[in-house]
Amino acid sequence: MALSRLERAQIWLLKAVMGVFFTLFRFLSSRKPDGRRLPPVSNPLLAVSATQLARKIRRREVSSVEVVQAYIDRIQEVNPLLNAMVKDRFAAALQEAAQVDKLIEEETGGEEVLEDRLPLLGVPLSVKEAFALQGMPYTTGVVSRRGVTATVDSPAVALLKRAGAIPLGVTNTSELCMWLESHNHLYGITNNPYDLERIPGGSSGGEGSILGGAGSVIGVGSDIGGSIRMPCFFNGIFGHKTTPGVVSNENQYPPCSGTQEDYLSTGPMCRYAEDLVPMLKIMAGQNAEKLSLNTKVDLKKVRFFTIPDDGGTPLTSPVTNELREIQRQVVQRLEADIGVKVEEVQFPGLQYSFQIWDTYMALPDKDGKLPQPFAELMGEPGRPEWPVWELLKWMVGKSDHTMAAIGLGIMEMSHGSKPPDPFAIEQKEKLQKEVEELLGTDGVLLYPSHPKVAPKHHHPLFRPFDFSYTGIFNTLGLPATQCPLGLSDEGLPLGVQVVAGKMHDRLPLAVALYLEEAFGGWRDPGAN
Template identity: 40%
Template structure:
């Protein structure tokens, strides 16, 4: 599995690769949150969430890339560079758990962990075509993360799973949840016919919505399916607060702990103006987003602590009305993002990434992102479109049940490339021979070109290799089988190699 946050020492935190949105670092691993200020930091122990996964038998593979200090929607920083979207390398994988989303979508890991404070699990899941879940706030331990956002904002930070298959979300969540939160009933069956279904296609703007027509159509497809197949009555729900969520979220930061936010972006005596000048002449030590965030953090001050408390109390009343509308058997379906993944650095001009997700972090309610379809762009590239399923606090199981139904109907995780098919369909026996043949031909070509003795790394790991190996691992699950050969997965791989007459080459390369 992979972790996205650099979660390590209990007194610190960070997002990383394997744990999807940057959660785990583990003893001895680098945990720097993509920030030069934390370069070389190695925690002494696992974050509690990572420790629970290890106890359950999880094997951490890697820490993935994040934006500097995990506070932007594109996974790039000065330490490790830019993470690409596997569907189109010119585009962003999202953030802040972008490295995790990219790795899982490229079949480099079966599942991972991320941290979500405004959509950091859900946005990469939407852009990369995988599943991601932000749990009800407080049910998963969120200590041991880097950066430490302080006591005020920590209540909004959630550690959540990112997976290629919806069935793995409750699997991870059952391990992660606090032992005292047994009332979630994650393994209990949900009767879909008894649900109340609410939906909204836009952020609520009456005339010029930022949500693309394709993203709106994805919501309509899902709601139409539940209406036609399960007989659910659908109700359009207007949420005016979605229009101004960027301002609202910044005001929440300011109302909870304004000084902590400034210290987070400007440790020590860093002069933001000087750092901006250094960036302009190519000598920058920090990314432009983190420098901008260090200034915008002070744009929404409150006249007094009393005014800040009134603002937070107002948000709680809005949240209570929202939950009262949904009830104990209601879910809301809306776009997971305003559009498909933007180009790198595009969100510096249009901060749309968290506009469909941040409000539900403020509300502390559960939300699950589910891939639905592909949108074909002007140059022929196919990019994922996803929806978001939201429920009342404590009703995570409703979100997960709807996610399973969406996966069953629309195919689930979307494969990068022209195929645009479910990852499950990719692993049929009639594709295995071709995948093995292409891998071995690449290795043979590399061997002939370079000459000399065998080296440990013949070729960078290709997407085909990752799909093949993870396909075999998936077949090792209970009930997994190969429709072509009806053989055990490892025997199936062996059969494919032998069928091509390249076993000797496989051993040589």
């Protein structure tokens, strides 16, 4: 049913009030930096990839207990500053590491047998709290879900555990995983390891923060609008948004509804590029064969394209000069080192990235069932929340919800029951055809992961659509790898996302290995 004139007027007035209130909020939330920084990495085990750690453990060059303890020590050192890991399982992890060491001691089949059967044996792992990890909190920061624990493992987590990885704990998210800052009223706000006054991104921001701060080496994230790539960009690490449908999205909260399953991707997050493919092979299970990840990629035979920005739109921030420059440097290095020609292209449809994403997230499924209203999710397992009432409560410090969640609920109200935007659908179909024809089976595209480096806390409230630089590739269903490219003059991570055609995930993953070698990969935030 369409909104009445009175309802439209109420919503318009509410938006005007929120605009004024956001301005006041920005003024009141500003704070002076306290100068605290993360300590540098001191244990050399923390500067080794998961692949190499597993090899060292299998060869008994180091014990799993030593590795797990090293990461526990690091988490205890940095998490008071980051608030990234919201619940640990350190005692259980040490017991599991001791069992790993005993298994290796008793193994008679040799290192090759262990590598084939348990490729991540004894390696620590962190998990986004939105994924079910048996016995651990499973709330996505919703106060009404306090006390909810997972009774099973999500498939991706189960496969990593079956490969020998040892979970250390679960990490913070944005409330209900629908915002680009990891902040909720159950666990609080998570900080960026390179600057504690800045955001780590969302919704996999706790994962990005603990990985970037060297409190973990590999992690599990999910991405429906950039929730892997933005945190990886802001925290200077690698992350891969897989082709949808390759890695199971089951046992995540909130669950998909409408057509959202078509745009959500579960994927790996890590500090070292060489861990991306092994993790994806494990997480994809039997579907890994569809990606031909064992096929060697010759970058000289890959066609490269670059797009410097979305073409300019009032909804998104302009791409900063430092990010334009680092992307130009990537182009120059590719042409000089590999001998390829990188062609600059532009698609007018990218100007409508947010409208496209917003339209497709709200589409009904094949049976005509619409996505679950956000206000219902805000109140589960109880009654739906009324976002306007929550806004009034928030103004006096009484709401259990963040401003981002309340704002999303109000925006959903303003949509009402309006039909899908035909212009956005037309633009998406046109853009889909243009991009797929350009990339084919052997092309990759360089595109900014975000128009600016990690913003200060709460600032995304005033530029809420910048995530569309990543969100558009969810709607298009394309795989994309975020790659770190060193640090800005302010000491904040730079990066770029590398996009390929559907099911050709191996191409951007191969480019990630090259870019790590060319630009140095992850940098210790305590050493900068």
